[in-house]
Amino acid sequence: MAIDAATVRKVARLARIAEPEDRLEPLAKELSGILNWIEQLAEVDTDGVEPMTTSVETTLPMREDVVTDGGDPAKVLANAPKSAKNFFVVPKVVE
Amino acid sequence: MAELTSLTLKAALDGLSSKSFSSVELTRAHIEAVEAARALNAFVVETPDRALDMAKASDERRARGEAGRLDGAPLGIKDLFCTEGVESTAASKILKGFKPTYESTVTANLWRDGAVMLGKLNMDEFAMGSSNETSAWGPVANPWRTEGGNANLTPGGSSGGSAAAVAAELCLGATATDTGGSIRQPAAFTGTVGIKPTYGRCSRWGVVAFASSLDQAGPMARTVEDAAILLHSMAGHDPKDSTSLPIETPDFASFCGKSVKGLRVGIPKEYRVDGMPAEIEKLWEQGIAWLKEAGCEIVEVSLPHTKYALPAYYIIAPAEASSNLARYDGMRYGLRAEGANLTETYENTRAEGFGAEVKRRILIGTYVLSAGYYDAYYLKALKVRRRIADDFDQAWEKVDALLTPTAPSAAFALGQKSDDPVAMYLNDIFTVTVNLAGLPGMSVPAGVDASGLPLGLQLIGKALDEGTLFSLGSAIEKAADFKAKPKKWW
Numbered sequence: 001m002a003i004d005a006a007t008v009r010k011v012a013r014l015a016r017i018a019e020p021e022d023r024l025e026p027l028a029k030e031l032s033g034i035l036n037w038i039e040q041l042a043e044v045d046t047d048g049v050e051p052m053t054t055s056v057e058t059t060l061p062m063r064e065d066v067v068t069d070g071g072d073p074a075k076v077l078a079n080a081p082k083s084a085k086n087f088f089v090v091p092k093v094v095e
Numbered sequence: 096m097a098e099l100t101s102l103t104l105k106a107a108l109d110g111l112s113s114k115s116f117s118s119v120e121l122t123r124a125h126i127e128a129v130e131a132a133r134a135l136n137a138f139v140v141e142t143p144d145r146a147l148d149m150a151k152a153s154d155e156r157r158a159r160g161e162a163g164r165l166d167g168a169p170l171g172i173k174d175l176f177c178t179e180g181v182e183s184t185a186a187s188k189i190l191k192g193f194k195p196t197y198e199s200t201v202t203a204n205l206w207r208d209g210a211v212m213l214g215k216l217n218m219d220e221f222a223m224g225s226s227n228e229t230s231a232w233g234p235v236a237n238p239w240r241t242e243g244g245n246a247n248l249t250p251g252g253s254s255g256g257s258a259a260a261v262a263a264e265l266c267l268g269a270t271a272t273d274t275g276g277s278i279r280q281p282a283a284f285t286g287t288v289g290i291k292p293t294y295g296r297c298s299r300w301g302v303v304a305f306a307s308s309l310d311q312a313g314p315m316a317r318t319v320e321d322a323a324i325l326l327h328s329m330a331g332h333d334p335k336d337s338t339s340l341p342i343e344t345p346d347f348a349s350f351c352g353k354s355v356k357g358l359r360v361g362i363p364k365e366y367r368v369d370g371m372p373a374e375i376e377k378l379w380e381q382g383i384a385w386l387k388e389a390g391c392e393i394v395e396v397s398l399p400h401t402k403y404a405l406p407a408y409y410i411i412a413p414a415e416a417s418s419n420l421a422r423y424d425g426m427r428y429g430l431r432a433e434g435a436n437l438t439e440t441y442e443n444t445r446a447e448g449f450g451a452e453v454k455r456r457i458l459i460g461t462y463v464l465s466a467g468y469y470d471a472y473y474l475k476a477l478k479v480r481r482r483i484a485d486d487f488d489q490a491w492e493k494v495d496a497l498l499t500p501t502a503p504s505a506a507f508a509l510g511q512k513s514d515d516p517v518a519m520y521l522n523d524i525f526t527v528t529v530n531l532a533g534l535p536g537m538s539v540p541a542g543v544d545a546s547g548l549p550l551g552l553q554l555i556g557k558a559l560d561e562g563t564l565f566s567l568g569s570a571i572e573k574a575a576d577f578k579a580k581p582k583k584w585w
Contacts, residue, residue, distance in 0.1 A: 008458070015417060015461040016424070017454055018442035030516065031459060037517050038406040038472070044479050051477030052484060054308050055294045055533020055558075056338050063334065075196040079428035090426050091437045 002032045099124040104168055104267040104321035111157065111167045118157070118167025122150035122211050125169040128265045129213055134585040137250075137259040139174055139232050140182050140215040149211040156209065165328050166209025171266040173257050174215040175222055176202050176312075177301040181212075185303040186230040187220045189423045189430045189448025199301025200333045201270060201312045208328040213266050216256030220450045221420065222277055222305045225522040227255030228513050229452040237285060237506050238263040238581035241546035245584070248506040248548070251281030251522075257315045258285040262581060268316040268325045272302060274309045275408055276502075276526025279538035282315055283501035283551025286540040286579060288322045288568070289315045293558050294533035295340035296326075298333030306415035307338075309408075309530040319539060319568040323347035326561070342559070350565035352573075356390030358563065361494035365401035366525055368503065374544045375500045382498055382541055382552045385574035386567065394494050398486040403479050404528040405520060410463050410476035411531070416453075417460025423448060455516065484532040491557050496567055499525050501538040501551035529555055537564045540577045549579065 003011075005024035008031065012019040019027065073086040082089035099121050102110065110116055126143045146169060153167040177183045177195035184190040198206070206212070219229040226249040227235045237250040238259055250259040254271035258281035261269050271278045273291035282289030290313045297312040304310060314325035327347050333339040362383060367376070383393055425431035425444030432443035449457070463472035490497065503524055512519045529536040535558070538551040552571060556564045 003462070007462070011458050011462045011465065013442075014465060015457050016421075016438070016441040016445055017449065017457065018439070018446035019454075027455075027458070030455065031462070034409065034455075034459060034516055035462075038409055041403055041406050041410075041475055041479055044400065044403055044475075044482060046475060046478035046482065049478040049481050051474055052481035052531075053477060054338070055484065055531075056340065058340075060337050061334075061341070078196050079193050081425060081429070081431035088427055091433070091440050093437055 003028050003035060100128045100264040102267070103318050104316060104324055105318070107168055107267055108165070112162065118150040118153040118211060119147065121167060122146050122169045125213055125266055132263055132265050132585050135236050135238060135259050135263060136233050137217055137235050137256040137263065137265060138171070138214045139184070139186065139217045139256070142181055142212055142214045145181070146211050146213050153209050153211060163207065163209035165205060165324070167211060168209070168267050169211040169213050170205065171213050171216045171257060171260045171269040172202055173254055173270050173272060174218055175272050175303045176270055177303070178202055178212065178215065181215065183215065183303070184231070185221050186218045186232055187448065187450070187453065188231045189445070191430060193428055195301070197301060200298035200335060201302065201329045204328050204331060205270070210328070216260055216269060218256055219253035220453050221303065221416070222253040222272055222274055223416070223452050223456055224252040225276070225280060225519050226509065226512065227252040228509060229450055231450055234509050235259045236509070238585065239285060239506060239548055240582070240584065241548060244546070247509050249284065249509050251284035251506065253277040254281045254315065258282060258287055258289070261285070261287045261315050261317060263585070268314055268321055270312060270329065271315045272310060272312045273530065274305050274412060275530050276523035278313045278315060279526045279536055279551070279553055280502045280522055282538040284506040284549070286549030286577065287315050287317055288319050288537070288539055289313065290322050290326060290537040290561065290564065291529065291535060292326060292330060292561055293535045295338050296330045296561070298331070298336040298339045300333055300335040304419040306412040307419060308415060309412060311530070319565060319572050320348055320351045323351055323565050345562060347561060347565050350562040351569040353566040354390070355386065355566050355570045358391045358496065358567065359394050359494040360386050360391045360567070361394050361396035361490050361497045363396050363398045363401065363490070363497055363499060365398050366499045368524065371503055375503065375550060378542050378550050378552065379498070379500050382571060385571055386498065389570045389574065396490045396493055396497070398490060398528070400479065400482045400486050401528060404483050404531055405524055407476040407479040407483065408527045408531060409459070409520060410472050411480065413456040413460030414464050414473050415460070417457045417464065420453070420457055480531045483528055487532045487534060495557070496563050497555040499553045499555065501525060501553040505544045505548040505550055525553060534558055535561045535564055537568050539568045539571045539575070541571060541575045542577065543579055547579070
């Protein structure tokens with residue numbers, strides 16, 4: 001299935017990646033090339049096959065519902081682009 | 096003391112234990128080698144002061160009779176592993192300056208056993224690549240060059256820095272990770288040994304995530320035994336990773352050199368792909384002959400869905416990546432590129448921070464997971480993944496392990512394939528099936544091609560049966576007697 005520039009614009013928006021207008025066509029071409037190659041999966045008969053999400057067939061382990069870590073805001077904020085008074089500073093979210 | 100850097104890890108540990116030299120001496124020799132090899136661009140961060148502190152502490156432990164399994168051995172760490180207080184960027188601009196306040200479980204296990212960190216190793220950005228060219232810090236050069244040639248070749252990827260550093264004798268061994276072949280293909284391209292263990296052997300905690308259902312850490316080293324020693328320390332259950340297996344770690348080194356007589360080794364006929372160079376075909380035949388001579392029974396097997404593994408991978412891995420990499424939003428760590436509002440800040444941050452290949456994969460992943468395409472692409476790929484895993488299960492009824500080439504070519508020139516994503520993806524044609532099925536796979540250097548470049552053979556084992564791979568791997572290593580080394584040009 002070929003992807004057009006409008007689809008790339010939409011997907012880039014979903015992925016929160018700014019793509020300039022002049023990149024949309026070339027990207028559409030690249031992504032279409034990859035997806036055309038992927039299309040060969042249609043040849044495989046997968047009727048009645050269970051999707052495989054993991055190679056580790058175990059149930060997730062349970063643990064005690066207790067606090068095991070935390071209480072160190074300085075560590076949490078150590079790499080923040082902006083922080084103040086033990087908070088992350090982010091752009092205004094509510095107008 | 097150049098000779099100290101030529102030792103195998105095993106020989107170095109023996110030398111430390113017999114007090115032939117100290118860890119400080121051994122570490123200093125490696126620091127000098129690292130500094131003299133900057134032309135390779137293998138290290139993105141060098142930590143000589145920390146290395147010497149760790150070496151000193153190791154010598155003191157040894158003097159007290161408290162030496163651990165790896166005590167005093169200088170290693171390199173792939174930049175995908177978070178290391179406390181030391182910049183960890185996954186070779187991406189978006190993580191420039193990021194200094195984790197915690198240590199990955201795998202590296203913590205190495206330090207627990209006394210290892211010394213020389214620094215962080217270059218790689219493809221977020222481990223997405225097969226040539227190391229997607230690194231934001233520039234490609235790594237393979238220490239190997241064609242005979243008489245002076246063009247820089249790729250060390251493979253994504254663990255290209257690990258492979259180059261081990262091959263160039265800058266460290267005794269290195270950590271690496273493998274999502275579709277990122278340990279085994281670079282090992283083949285640099286004449287080193289690399290093993291991706293069974294999914295769940297090594298904890299993924301503190302390893303920057305690419306595709307969580309496929310990512311697995313493993314070692315790169317110069318001998319099969321060295322790889323076994325390293326994996327022993329790296330592996331082990333970790334409650335902080337729910338996919339880490341709650342099982343004992345065997346003493347992998349004890350399997351090296353064990354007789355392989357009577358083992359049934361499968362040769363999957365679907366791995367004879369069109370256009371495979373005659374030299375690789377010949378090497379494979381040679382590998383079969385070696386294992387026959389060692390007493391193995393060779394059995395032809397069929398893995399009928401092999402050709403669908405790469406296309407399935409290029410849905411599953413980008414899908415998981417698009418989700419995993421959503422965390423890089425410029426709010427809590429890493430790069431922030433301001434915009435007029437919150438959404439624009441996200442979009443600018445990610446446009447500026449991610450490289451072209453990473454963006455490409457995020458876009459594909461976002462597309463195949465988006466409304467209307469999920470069933471046709473993502474669900475379909477998960478079903479094909481099951482078919483691929485079933486193929487292996489059927490093979491295990493007849494054989495104990497499989498022998499294949501590791502990669503469809505020797506190392507190629509930097510820049511040769513970077514314009515064609517699908518041509519680049521085809522590098523992983525023999526390695527990616529193993530990740531989808533969660534199985535262990537090892538690459539062992541087995542010979543050189545006509546231009547003098549190393550080639551590797553891959554062994555694939557049953558889940559949790561790394562032991563058999565170490566036995567077969569050391570049988571091939573012994574028969575191949577691979578002694579070639581890259582000629583020093585750096």
